[in-house]
Structure formats: C-alpha cells, structure tokens
Amino acid sequence: MSDLLERLRGRGWRMTAQRRVVAEVLDGDHIHLTADEVHARAVAKLPEISRATVYNTLGEMVSLGEVLEVSTDRRAKRYDPNAHRPHHHLVCARCGAIRDVHPVGDPLTDLPDSERFGFTISDVEVTYRGTCPTCASA
Amino acid sequence: MSDLLERLRGRGWRMTAQRRVVAEVLDGDHIHLTADEVHARAVAKLPEISRATVYNTLGEMVSLGEVLEVSTDRRAKRYDPNAHRPHHHLVCARCGAIRDVHPVGDPLTDLPDSERFGFTISDVEVTYRGTCPTCASA
DNA sequence: GCTTGACTTAGACAAAGTCTATTGTAGGAT
DNA sequence: ATCCTACAATAGACTTTGTCTAAGTCAAGC
Ligand SMILES: [Mn+2]
Ligand SMILES: [Mn+2]
Ligand SMILES: [Zn+2]
Ligand SMILES: [Zn+2]
Numbered sequence: 001m002s003d004l005l006e007r008l009r010g011r012g013w014r015m016t017a018q019r020r021v022v023a024e025v026l027d028g029d030h031i032h033l034t035a036d037e038v039h040a041r042a043v044a045k046l047p048e049i050s051r052a053t054v055y056n057t058l059g060e061m062v063s064l065g066e067v068l069e070v071s072t073d074r075r076a077k078r079y080d081p082n083a084h085r086p087h088h089h090l091v092c093a094r095c096g097a098i099r100d101v102h103p104v105g106d107p108l109t110d111l112p113d114s115e116r117f118g119f120t121i122s123d124v125e126v127t128y129r130g131t132c133p134t135c136a137s138a
Numbered sequence: 139m140s141d142l143l144e145r146l147r148g149r150g151w152r153m154t155a156q157r158r159v160v161a162e163v164l165d166g167d168h169i170h171l172t173a174d175e176v177h178a179r180a181v182a183k184l185p186e187i188s189r190a191t192v193y194n195t196l197g198e199m200v201s202l203g204e205v206l207e208v209s210t211d212r213r214a215k216r217y218d219p220n221a222h223r224p225h226h227h228l229v230c231a232r233c234g235a236i237r238d239v240h241p242v243g244d245p246l247t248d249l250p251d252s253e254r255f256g257f258t259i260s261d262v263e264v265t266y267r268g269t270c271p272t273c274a275s276a
Numbered sequence: 277g278c279t280t281g282a283c284t285t286a287g288a289c290a291a292a293g294t295c296t297a298t299t300g301t302a303g304g305a306t
Numbered sequence: 307a308t309c310c311t312a313c314a315a316t317a318g319a320c321t322t323t324g325t326c327t328a329a330g331t332c333a334a335g336c
Contacts (some may be wrong), residue, residue, distance in 0.1 A: 014302060014313065035292080050316050055293070057314095071212045076292060090249075090257055099255045103248035107264060110241040111228075117237045118271035119228055125267065126245060130259035152282065152333060173324080188285050193324070214323060 003027060004081045007066050021045045022057045026067065026081045032089075032098045034076035072098055072127055088125070092132035101128065141165060142219045145204050159184045160195045164205065164219040170227075170236045172214035210236055210265055226263070230270035239266065 005023040013019070025041040026033065033041070039054040058079050061067035068080040072091045082100055090099040107124045143161040151157070163179040164171065171179070177192040196217050199205035206218040210229045220238055228237040245262045 016302075016314065018315070048316090052294090052317075053315050069212075071209065074207075074209050074215055077212055090253075090255060090259070092257065093260070099257075101249060101253045101255075103245070103253070104250060105248050107241070107245060107248065108266075110243050110245065111239060111266060112242060115228075115239045115241070117228060117239075118274075119230065119237070119266075119268040120274060121228070121266050121268035122231070123267040125265045127263045128246075128249060128257075128259050129261040129263065130257040133256035136256075136258060154283065154333075156284070174322095186285090190286080190325085191284055194284080 004061075004066060008061070008064070011064065013064075017046055018042075018049050018053050019057050021049065022054060022061075026061075026079060029082070030098065030100055031082070032070055032072070032078040032080050034078055036076065038079060070098075088127065090128040090130070092135055093129050094131055094135035097132045097134075142199075142204060146199070146202070149202065151202075155184055156180075156187050156191050157195050159187060160192060160199075164199075164217060167220070168236065168238055169220070170208055170210070170216040170218050172216055174214065176217060208236075226265065228266040228268070230273055231267050232269055232273040235270045235272075 004026055005020065008019075008023055009015070021042045022038060024045070025038050035051075035055055035058055038058065039049070039051055042049045042054060058067065061079070062069055066081070066083050068083050070078045070080045070089060072078065072089055073096070078098070080100075085102075087100045087102050090101045091097070103126065107126055108121060111121070142164055143158065146157075146161055147153070159180045160176060162183070163176050173189075173193055173196055176196065177187070177189055180187045180192060196205065199217075200207055204219070204221050206221050208216040208218045208227060210216065210227055211234070216236070218238075223238075223240075225238045225240050228239045229235070241264065245264055246259060249259070
C-alpha cells in the first residue's frame with residue numbers, strides 16, 4: 001500500500017503511529033502537500049497528532065532522502081514522496097494544481113560557459129507555469 | 139544614475155523622498171535584495187522611512203512591471219530591477235550569491251506534449267544551483 | 277497658499293515554521 | 307512479561323516574513 005512506508009522500514013527508523021500516518025498521507029502520484037495539509041489529513045486518522053510532530057517527521061523524511069521539499073509558490077513548502085525519479089514541476093497559475101513532468105535533455109547544456117560566472121553547477125530546477133485544462137474550461 | 143528611477147518618472151508616479159530612495163537602492167546589475175535589505179539600505183539614506191512604505195513601494199514597482207519578484211530560496215522574496223531583459227538565475231548554495239543568466243534556446247521545447255497534461259504553458263522559470271568561485275576556493 | 281487625494285507611518289495582525297521543556301513510548305535488555 | 311532508557315511526541319512560546327488599518331502628512335494642481 002504505502003510505498004513510502006515500505007522504503008522507510010528497515011532503515012532503523014523507530015515506527016510510531018504518528019510516523020505511520022504521515023507516511024500514509026504522502027502515498028501516491030503527483031502528491032505535493034503542505035505541512036498543514038499533511039497535518040489535517042493525519043488528524044483525520046490519528047486525532048491527537050501534533051503540528052510539531054508533522055513538521056519533525058517531514059523534516060526527517062527529507063533528511064533521509066525519501067521525501068523532497070518543493071517550493072512552487074512563495075507560500076508554504078510542499079512535500080513530495082516522488083524522491084527517486086528526478087523530475088520537474090508544472091503548476092497551474094489559477095488553481096495551484098501541480099504535476100510531475102520529465103523534460104527531455106539536460107537543461108544544463110543550455111547555459112553557455114560565459115554565463116556560468118565560474119560557478120560549479122550541481123543542480124537545475126525548472127518550473128513550468130500555465131493554466132490547467134479544468135481552469136481553462138471554467 | 140538610477141536607471142530604475144528614470145523608468146519610473148513620467149508614469150504619473152507621484153515622487154516622494156521614500157520612493158526615490160527605494161529606487162536608488164535597487165539600482166545596478168545582479169541586484170536581488172530582500173525587502174528587509176532594501177529597508178536597511180534605505181534607512182541609511184532616509185532614517186525615518188518605514189518598513190510598510192518599503193513593502194508598499196516594492197509592491198507598486200512590481201505592479202508597474204519595473205521590478206521583478208524572485209524566489210530562489212524559501213525565505214524572503216527578492217526584488218530585481220532587471221525587469222526588461224528576460225533571464226534566469228544562478229544561485230550559490232553556500233553563500234546565496236545570485237547571478238542573472240541567459241540560457242540559449244527555449245526550455246519549453248524540452249517538454250513533450252505527453253508531459254503537458256493538457257496545460258497551456260505560459261512561462262518557464264529555471265534556477266541553476268551550485269558553488270560560486272569564492273566559496274569553492276574557501 | 278489652499279485643498280485634496282494619494283502617500284507614509286506605527287503597530288497590530290497573520291501565516292509558516294522553529295525551538296524548548298516536559299511527558300510518553302518503542303523496542304531491546306533482563 | 308516487565309523494566310529501562312534513548313528516542314519521539316506534545317503544547318505553546320517564539321521568530322521571520324509579510325499584510326492590514328487607522329491616523330497623520332504631503333506633493334502637486336488650482
Ligand atoms: Mn513532484
Ligand atoms: Mn535577476
Ligand atoms: Zn487550474
Ligand atoms: Zn558562494
């Protein structure tokens with residue numbers, strides 16, 4: 001069921017009811033929830049879970065490399081369980097819907113040496129913005 | 139002197155000491171200051187300028203299209219007077235230094251139709267991350 | 277030099293996130 | 307099975323970044 005939960009087992013991770021529900025809430029494709037959204041969904045399964053624990057648990061999952069932090073807007077960070085397949089994001093400017101996308105080619109080759117200012121570049125992050133089909137037809 | 143200030147004149151923009159100082163502080167190349175940094179530098183020239191006025195003025199400049207908001211980290215928004223030459227950003231992960239960069243080609247062509255989920259894409263934002271020469275030699 | 281609507285200000289308020297002191301518990305040891 | 311203890315969970319104070327409001331100030335046209 002929870003692929004993320006499976007990945008977290010056998011890492012010496014002490015299993016608690018709180019950690020289990022956070023992992024369950026983050027299961028699925030194109031999942032990019034804020035900490036507060038994770039908390040709201042976790043409370044539905046385990047009413048006494050605290051906000052601090054959700055933040056702590058998400059932070060640990062990020063440290064373990066099993067969850068990614070995504071910042072597609074200037075509001076809250078979003079947590080993404082799709083940590084093992086490199087990807088970028090497509091965001092609807094109207095409703096905020098987020099899709100995982102996989103551009104072809106390496107965007108790094110598009111940056112000429114004269115535009116690198118002597119930096120050693122280790123990562124490129126691409127965000128596509130537009131209007132989703134639902135918002136376009138509304 | 140202040141190219142930004144020149145651009146803002148003759149737009150029916152009521153000129154005040156506060157607005158002049160904010161525009162002066164934002165003059166230059168590769169400028170990407172936070173609102174608080176703008177405020178600190180503005181206070182040095184005009185001690186009584188308030189935080190609210192800096193936020194208001196930056197917001198108006200953004201609305202006029204003369205300043206861009208840049209979000210290269212999850213902390214404060216940064217304000218960029220280079221609003222008329224499309225560009226992307228190269229960020230040092232260690233010290234936060236930000237350079238304006240101009241990749242060749244259109245990153246949109248790298249996203250196949252099958253990866254567009256029916257969206258109409260209007261904008262692409264690219265952030266290159268790495269280590270600047272100063273941090274690399276330290 | 278008036279008048280007036282636009283601008284500025286201080287401080288309250290809000291959202292997102294961090295930190296701390298205290299209490300609880302998972303899981304190994306006995 | 308029970309005990310122990312290091313690790314985890316909790317409430318709430320605190321911080322950072324940003325917005326809002328009500329009252330005072332001023333640039334610019336007449
Ligand atoms: Mn994703
Ligand atoms: Mn820039
Ligand atoms: Zn939409
Ligand atoms: Zn650096």
